[in-house]
Amino acid sequence: MKYKLFFLFLLFSCLGFQSSKKAPLSARIANYDIQVKLDVEQKKLIAHTKLTWKNTSADTVSDLQFHLYYNAFKNSETTFFSERGLPSLFKTSLQEDCNWSWVEIQNMTDNYGNDLAAKMHYIQPDDDNKSDQTVLRVPLPRSVLPNETIEVEFDWIGKIPKTMIRTGYNKDFYFMAQWYPKVGVYEPAGMRYAEKGGWNCHQYHSSGEYYGEFGNYNIAMTVPENYIVGSSGTQPNPPKNNGDQTSTWTFEVDDVIDFAWGASPHFVENKMDWKGIEIRLLTYPEHVHFKERYFSILPQALEFFEENFEKYPYPSLTIIAPPFHGLYTGGMEYPTLITTLNSCLLPTGIRSTEILTVHEFVHQYFQQIVATNEMEEAWMDEGITNFYEGVIMDKIYGEKSSTIDFMGIKTGNAESDRVSYFNMKNPAIAPNSLNSWEFPAGSYHTIQYSKSAVWLNTLKRIVGEETFKEAMKTYYSRWKFKHPSAKDFVNVINEVVAKNHPVEFGDGMDWFFQQVLYGTEICDYAVSSISNDHKVTSSGIFDNLDECEQSEMAKNENDEPIFKSSVVVERLGDMTMPMEILIWFEYGHKVVEQWDGTATMKEFSYEGTRKIVCAEIDPQHKIFLDKNFLNNSYTSKPNLSGVRKYVNEFMFWMQNAMEGLGVLI
Amino acid sequence: MKKMAIIKPYRSGWKKVWKNKKMWVLLYLLNVVFALLSAVPFLGFLSESVGHTLANSKMLDGFDYTFISDLMREYGSGLSVILNLSKGIILLFFLFSIFWMGGILSILKNEENDYSFRKFWQGSAVYFWKLIRLTFYFTFFQIVILGFFAFLFLQQGVSPFEVESEVSIIKSIMILLPIYLLSATIFFMIQDYAKIHIVHDETKFIFQPIKNAFRFVFKNFRKCFGLYLLNLLTFAVFFSIYWILSNSFNSNSTPTITLLFLIGQTFIFSRIAVKLLNLGSAMELFQTLKIDSST
Numbered sequence: 001m002k003y004k005l006f007f008l009f010l011l012f013s014c015l016g017f018q019s020s021k022k023a024p025l026s027a028r029i030a031n032y033d034i035q036v037k038l039d040v041e042q043k044k045l046i047a048h049t050k051l052t053w054k055n056t057s058a059d060t061v062s063d064l065q066f067h068l069y070y071n072a073f074k075n076s077e078t079t080f081f082s083e084r085g086l087p088s089l090f091k092t093s094l095q096e097d098c099n100w101s102w103v104e105i106q107n108m109t110d111n112y113g114n115d116l117a118a119k120m121h122y123i124q125p126d127d128d129n130k131s132d133q134t135v136l137r138v139p140l141p142r143s144v145l146p147n148e149t150i151e152v153e154f155d156w157i158g159k160i161p162k163t164m165i166r167t168g169y170n171k172d173f174y175f176m177a178q179w180y181p182k183v184g185v186y187e188p189a190g191m192r193y194a195e196k197g198g199w200n201c202h203q204y205h206s207s208g209e210y211y212g213e214f215g216n217y218n219i220a221m222t223v224p225e226n227y228i229v230g231s232s233g234t235q236p237n238p239p240k241n242n243g244d245q246t247s248t249w250t251f252e253v254d255d256v257i258d259f260a261w262g263a264s265p266h267f268v269e270n271k272m273d274w275k276g277i278e279i280r281l282l283t284y285p286e287h288v289h290f291k292e293r294y295f296s297i298l299p300q301a302l303e304f305f306e307e308n309f310e311k312y313p314y315p316s317l318t319i320i321a322p323p324f325h326g327l328y329t330g331g332m333e334y335p336t337l338i339t340t341l342n343s344c345l346l347p348t349g350i351r352s353t354e355i356l357t358v359h360e361f362v363h364q365y366f367q368q369i370v371a372t373n374e375m376e377e378a379w380m381d382e383g384i385t386n387f388y389e390g391v392i393m394d395k396i397y398g399e400k401s402s403t404i405d406f407m408g409i410k411t412g413n414a415e416s417d418r419v420s421y422f423n424m425k426n427p428a429i430a431p432n433s434l435n436s437w438e439f440p441a442g443s444y445h446t447i448q449y450s451k452s453a454v455w456l457n458t459l460k461r462i463v464g465e466e467t468f469k470e471a472m473k474t475y476y477s478r479w480k481f482k483h484p485s486a487k488d489f490v491n492v493i494n495e496v497v498a499k500n501h502p503v504e505f506g507d508g509m510d511w512f513f514q515q516v517l518y519g520t521e522i523c524d525y526a527v528s529s530i531s532n533d534h535k536v537t538s539s540g541i542f543d544n545l546d547e548c549e550q551s552e553m554a555k556n557e558n559d560e561p562i563f564k565s566s567v568v569v570e571r572l573g574d575m576t577m578p579m580e581i582l583i584w585f586e587y588g589h590k591v592v593e594q595w596d597g598t599a600t601m602k603e604f605s606y607e608g609t610r611k612i613v614c615a616e617i618d619p620q621h622k623i624f625l626d627k628n629f630l631n632n633s634y635t636s637k638p639n640l641s642g643v644r645k646y647v648n649e650f651m652f653w654m655q656n657a658m659e660g661l662g663v664l665i
Numbered sequence: 666m667k668k669m670a671i672i673k674p675y676r677s678g679w680k681k682v683w684k685n686k687k688m689w690v691l692l693y694l695l696n697v698v699f700a701l702l703s704a705v706p707f708l709g710f711l712s713e714s715v716g717h718t719l720a721n722s723k724m725l726d727g728f729d730y731t732f733i734s735d736l737m738r739e740y741g742s743g744l745s746v747i748l749n750l751s752k753g754i755i756l757l758f759f760l761f762s763i764f765w766m767g768g769i770l771s772i773l774k775n776e777e778n779d780y781s782f783r784k785f786w787q788g789s790a791v792y793f794w795k796l797i798r799l800t801f802y803f804t805f806f807q808i809v810i811l812g813f814f815a816f817l818f819l820q821q822g823v824s825p826f827e828v829e830s831e832v833s834i835i836k837s838i839m840i841l842l843p844i845y846l847l848s849a850t851i852f853f854m855i856q857d858y859a860k861i862h863i864v865h866d867e868t869k870f871i872f873q874p875i876k877n878a879f880r881f882v883f884k885n886f887r888k889c890f891g892l893y894l895l896n897l898l899t900f901a902v903f904f905s906i907y908w909i910l911s912n913s914f915n916s917n918s919t920p921t922i923t924l925l926f927l928i929g930q931t932f933i934f935s936r937i938a939v940k941l942l943n944l945g946s947a948m949e950l951f952q953t954l955k956i957d958s959s960t
Contacts, residue, residue: 089826163826170826286832324831345831400730411730419734616719628739629731633719642724643711645922651704652929654751655696658758659936663853664807665763665800665860 025255025313026214026481029054030183037222037246038176038263043169045158045179052151052215055144057188059197062143064152065123066136069178070103072204073161077131079124083437084206093162101161101168105136105181111151114141126203126437134204136181156181163325166209166332172227173322175262175329175339178204182258185213185373185483192373192485202375207444208436211373212257214481220250223263230282231261232337234316253314255481256335257371262320274299277312283321283342290342290353294319297354297396301361304392308469309365309476317364319357331356333363349406351397355413359389369480377486378444379432379517383452390414390453414457414624421450422627428520428574433486454625455516461622462512462577463497463505471496486517511576516625521575525597525617526631528570532611535562556609566605567615567634571597573627582619585610592619612636671891674953678896678946682938685772685780692765692937697930699758703751710747714740725917763800767792769941770864773948788864795863795871802875803856807849814845854893855882857944861951885954892950896943903939907932 031054036047055061072080076094086094093099108116122133144150158179161168167177184201187194194200200211221229225247229239233253241247253259267282270291281294298319302312318337322330330341338360342353366388367374367381374381390413393402401410421427429443432452436444460468475484475492494508515521539551554562567583581593583604593604606612616633618626626632682689715721715736723729737744771788772780821837822828855878862874862881882889907928916925 089824093826171829284830286830324825324828327825343831344835408728410728415731419730423734423738614719628735630715630718630720630735630739635717635719638712638716639719639721640712640716641917641919641922642721643708643716644919645916645925646711646724647704647708648916648922648926648929650707651700652926652933654700654703654755655929655933656936657755658696658699658762659933659940661755661759662762662940664804665759665766665796665856 030213030215035220043160054149064138065184065199065201066181071133073101079132099162101159103158106155108154170325173264173326177260205437208375216254217259222248226265227263228267232259260334278316280318284323333360335368362388378448379452386449386453387456417450417453457624467500522573523575523625524573524627527634529568530636532565560609565612584613674946674949677949678942681945682941687780900939903935
């Protein structure tokens with residue numbers, strides 16, 4: 001009995017110990033301790049970083065590579081501005097006011113006391129643009145052996161950009177993203193597409209965002225004492241007043257790939273608790289009334305992910321709603337921190353606040369937790385995120401009104417993705433599989449966000465909602481706190497789909513991914529015609545040369561005329577999809593045909609006493625990727641009720657326009 | 666007394682509308698005929714493009730983003746031809762409306778005689794060139810007013826990077842928009858009296874009537890503006906009735922579509938009546954005040 005009590009005591013002690021120190025969720029490879037001072041007079045960050053980097057590979061690593069994102073805004077010749085051109089909104093600020101920004105490492109040593117700064121130099125792994133200084137290579141005098149950890153310390157200064165994309169300051173609003181020298185991701189052979197070990201540390205391009213390594217962050221920000229700080233992570237202690245009109249705010253967060261923060265003297269703070277998770281909202285005073293909208297939509301998104309994946313694994317989530325003059329930082333995602341957009345100019349029925357909140361929250365799972373490489377495979381976070389944004393928004397606000405429901409104009413989220421994709425000048429301009437910076441002008445966003453969401457929606461409908469849900473959950477569970485590639489995603493989908501549908505999709509879905517992910521094919525099927533002709537008996541001269549048989553209408557035993565009917569369906573696009581075709585005959589009789597969709601044309605013929613009334617391709621609307629829904633069905637007789645309604649409305653507005661212009665007379 | 670000064674021409678305006686109901690019907694029919702010039706090709710276009718698809722049932726549900734987007738994308742070239750045609754028809758109707766304006770005012774000017782077909786077309790021809798110039802000048806005034814207020818608005822700052830918050834933009838709109846609308850309305854009103862001056866006094870040139878109209882309106886501002894507001898209110902009442910009726914049911918079947926059509930046409934018919942009411946009542950006020958001042 002005593003022994004049992006002793007063991008019980010030991011067990012509870014261990015449990016107690018474990019619960020007080022949460023087990024690592026990730027490999028915690030890149031860990032940061034940063035003390036940073038925000039100089040609001042000079043618009044600079046003055047900081048000291050201690051980076052602890054763990055070599056979890058079997059390689060001996062002889063250098064480190066850092067992203068210096070702020071150098072993208074250093075001059076007009078950087079890769080970022082070469083690809084994008086100087087945005088007209090920022091031209092004055094940059095060219096006339098010289099608000100270029102930069103980050104400079106002033107010294108660097110490792111834990112053996114070696115000076116690393118002497119040999120560090122900029123590299124341009126993507127485009128060899130020598131004016132670009134967004135990647136810094138630091139050769140190590142003493143290489144990092146497998147399973148060894150290196151500590152690197154350095155002082156650095158960052159000039160904060162003014163009104164720049166995603167980050168910067170305007171007036172006294174500061175949003176610090178991509179603000180610190182950040183180590184790249186070391187990919188050993190076999191990880192993602194790596195054939196040999198090496199750093200994956202791309203330059204900062206105009207399109208595409210980040211790829212980060214997991215680690216723990218302990219950040220102390222010193223800001224003017226009247227400033228309020230919103231940040232990734234949680235505060236172990238309240239802000240400390242330094243007695244020199246500054247205060248220091250400390251935030252900690254574990255198992256994340258990045259860290260961002262914002263500060264302003266005008267922030268109004270609101271908090272809510274959702275199942276033990278602290279949701280902190282920082283808005284400007286004029287936007288306080290948006291609080292209910294955030295605190296209504298976010299718990300619903302959290303619930304959705306708990307139900308479909310797993311509970312949000314961090315203790316906090318911070319929302320920064322930038323002011324109007326800080327719009328450029330809105331709609332971004334960072335670990336445990338998102339920025340949104342709200343504007344008193346927009347009516348409630350235009351749901352941009354909700355959409356952005358959901359979208360950036362979904363990124364917590366698909367980019368922050370399942371940490372894909374957005375520079376190389378942006379669809380894996382933006383596409384999947386856009387898809388789930390649509391699922392959540394459509395579920396909450398309705399499929400036809402989740403984006404806009406204002407003055408009779410209604411648009412749904414998922415349908416907006418489809419419209420956006422097909423309304424491109426050339427929807428076949430690029431496959432999803434390109435690197436972010438390789439997309440032809442203007443196509444990155446629509447292809448990576450919208451097209452991906454559309455084909456994911458199609459995939460869900462083809463394999464069935466339950467199978468899709470299981471596949472995505474498996475993908476998430478297998479790759480959370482890791483760095484999967486597209487092939488890892490495809491492998492999981494193939495595995496689950498083949499298991500659940502061995503007959504239909506026993507070979508997996510490669511045929512699908514080859515077209516939608518790696519190809520540029522467009523899907524468009526059409527019912528092109530229906531015919532119903534009376535069957536006639538044979539005519540002419542047969543056995544008896546003296547007898548000419550006349551043709552007459554063929555009838556069955558009940559003296560009913562027999563029809564030869566047919567439906568012609570066509571494949572107008574390059575993409576092939578198997579599908580059902582529903583054919584309606586008179587008196588409600590229906591036939592469902594299967595078609596593999598590979599031929600350019602297929603005719604279905606029938607003989608009977610009932611005429612074909614109409615035919616419809618894909619009656620269950622699985623192929624969301626079809627470019628034109630209007631030609632997916634055909635009725636033998638015109639159906640003009642809807643047409644009359646539109647003509648009626650058109651005529652009415654025409655009459656009003658004519659009379660309305662008359663006020664000028 | 667002041668109330669009566671507005672109500673009397675208002676009632677008289679309605680009497681003129683009723684007395685000249687043939688002209689009212691004629692103007693409505695002309696509107697219908699011009700609208701049909703683009704509605705008929707639109708019917709043909711829709712019948713051809715979506716007349717055989719099941720998807721057109723979505724048209725019955727009202728605004729459907731997917732349907733409209735697919736239609737515009739896949740058959741947009743045909744649609745753009747019709748939209749361009751419609752723009753041309755609206756412009757043509759505008760020119761004809763200037764033409765008819767002379768006829769309308771000639772009829773309304775004369776208290777004793779009923780509508781006469783001959784007089785209408787004669788008046789239309791006689792005043793056309795003067796009215797077209799008047800329209801040009803007042804359109805120019807309206808553009809200047811709009812430009813002036815747009816300038817004032819932009820001066821407040823609208824760049825998201827410069828303004829403190831969008832609240833300052835909203836405040837600008839809330840202050841400037843009513844003033845702009847008031848200014849524009851006054852100029853529309855002055856234009857009405859300038860037209861009346863041209864037809865009533867049969868002036869040779871148009872600058873004198875414009876000057877007289879300004880003088881007349883500002884001299885009798887409360888009466889003119891009160892009457893104008895009353896006419897606008899009448900239009901608002903008709904529009905509200907139309908809005909309530911047309912939104913009280915879902916037009917998704919042939920009978921309800923027909924009902925919606927009839928409600929819409931009744932509104933257009935009433936809208937033309939309000940146009941005649943506005944001109945008729947203003948003519949009455951003008952004639953009354955002119956007689957008062959001459960005696």
